[in-house]
Amino acid sequence: MSEVPGLAIEPAPRSSRNGSHSESDEEKSEGFKKPDLKETLREVIPEKRALLKKVKANGSKVIGEVKVENTIGGMRGLKAMIWEGSVLDPEEGIRFHGRTIKDCQKELPKGKTGTEMLPEAMFWLLLTGKVPSVGQVRKFSRQLAEQASLPEFVNKMLDAFPTDLHPMTQFAIAVSALNYTSKFAKAYERGLNKADYWEPTFDDCINLIAKLPTIAAKIYQNSYRGGGALPADVDPEQDWSYNFAAMLGKGGPKNENFQDLLRLYLALHGDHEGGNVSAHTTHLVGSALSDPFLSYSAGLQGLAGPLHGLAAQEVLRWILQMKENIPAKYSEKDVHDYLWSTLNSGRVVPGYGHAVLRKPDPRFEALMDYASARPEIARDPVFQLVKLNSEVAPEVLKKHGKTKNPYPNVDSSSGVLFHHYGFHETLYYTATFGVSRGLGPLAQLIWDRALGLPIERPKSINLEAHAVSRTLIGTALVPALFEYP
Incomplete structure (x- = not known):
């Protein structure tokens, strides 16, 4: 593969606005020195794999029925896929590993300013089922900040787009182009044990989550603010939402309320079970072992639909x-x-x-x-x-x-x-949604690889199979689903 000028795959060394980074009192604390996200996940995986083995032992157990209305009604209500992070109850609403939104607002770490939960803390919960410490989240926020910069070829590509190209089109193309940096794709080409698929997938997902605000801010700057440099650089001492707000021109103490709103918005929109279009599309494309960049790019294109993210x-x-x-x-x-x-x-x-x-x-x-x-x-x-x-x-x-x-x-x-x-640029709202929605589907994509889940391949059925008394399915003649009078 040829070199692309300016491509920066590895994160830059830690730095602050005042130069070299020195360890703070917060970093020296016990909370900061607890296992990081990857090590926490590594501890959880064996338990989850053992649970999957038990579930597989009951593979013939019936968990529901399929009605005609399901096949012609968008498969609503069918329990047909694994999704770890959240469960949506019709009466109670969303729960994240058993926690309500109010529970999460109380328990998850908050920003250095403001009162709302951090989306990166929500991602930690979605991925591991555990509530992180403040120190763990601060460390994770810094990791995201260190990986937030875009390869130069992606910057140039975004700058070359027509300013009136739909923000979601720009977003999906940029995310797809980051596939060039995929550790999973490269490791798979070299040959990789299936049990280890999750590690480069994890690395890709973190890299993508880190870059989503930068891509979205770059699109906003080019489309609505005349282009040029972003209003602020990523600050490694700040959280994911603060840096997104700053890149949109809303940094600093005078914009603390907007920064806090963004924390809440991004945390709330991150996951809503697996059946919605953007989540399911990411899972579906990922089930073919497409890397996280290609998978989530597909999810973004689903999110752009009027019936979903608009x-x-x-x-x-x-x-x-x-x-x-x-x-x-x-x-x-x-x-x-x-x-x-x-x-x-x-x-x-x-x-x-x-x-x-x-x-x-x-x-x-x-x-x-x-x-x-x-x-x-x-x-x-x-x-x-x-x-x-x-x-x-x-x-x-x-x-x-x-x-x-x-x-x-x-x-x-x-x-x-x-x-x-x-x-006031309403076309852009879905791009903000796209920054948030990466959290849930990418967390699940890591679990798809950790659990070795197969490619998705449901059976389709045509209208004639519903309407006639007997139909050929595969190689066997079977009764139709029902008889019309």
Whole structure:
């Protein structure tokens, strides 16, 4: 393979803005000297492999049934894949290794400033099932900062894109191009014991997570700020979210609230079980032993779809449109009537309902609690309209009778918060989602390799097989699923 000028695969040596790095009191502490993430995972893997062996012994046990509605309805509800990090309950919402969002907000380490959990602490929990110490997370944050810079050829590629090329197109291409640096791909070419697949996969995943904010910030700078250097360099003394905020132009003490919002947003959006499009796509492509860069690039392209990752921008556009079409001093009735006019025109109310949830989305509640506790957001007219909508819309949607879940989902609140802090470029919101969503699928991809899970290959069935009394499947003639009258 030929050299690419400026390619920097290995992380730069530790440094700070004042020059060479010296060990701080925090680093000398016992918490900082506990096993790092890779060693913690190495300790967990044997136990998980033993559990998989026990599960395999019950391979013939039935865990569910497949109905016709499953095959034509997007496979909703089918229990058909392994996903370690989170479980989504229709009534309770998401749990991360048994912990609710509120549990995580209490237990996971927080930034040096602010009060919200760190996304890198969430990744640690997703991957290992353990809550890291403050020292362990600080060390991990520094590792991510050290690997955040992009190879020069990726920088040049991003600079060469048309500024109006969709941010998600740019994002997916850049992540895919990082495949050039893949340790897993190179190790697989040389020959690697299957039991060891997880190690270079881990290295690739950490390298990618480290670079996601840099890619996203570079896209924002080129597309909306005229290009040129990013507003700030990555600071190895700061956390992943702070550095992302700083590269977006929101560094320093005056932007602490935005930095804390970003921590919460990135932690909340990191994982939501394995069946959603971006997570499942990453898992599916990875099951063919594609490296993490190619796998997550595919996931990003799924995230770019209007039915998946574009919802936050659609909610904000709809809210702003509502604001323009109701009186300045609007009442609850004005909102009620506007909701009905939307529904009666054959359109949907964006930001409500969920494929699995049947109660209000706990992620929505967490973001609303964050906003309500900060007077500068609580006074924002757009936020107030979102809040009133969340109170009025459920009853309207229940009376309309065409949704199984009339409650707000996370997309109802996320876009308006970015808007409050000056990010009005709604096309970019999905790129921020893409930075976050890397956490869950990449953690699972490491487990896919550690457990030796096979390539995904479900059986497909055509409409005739549903409709006729007998059909040929494979080489055997079998009864159809049912008889039509």
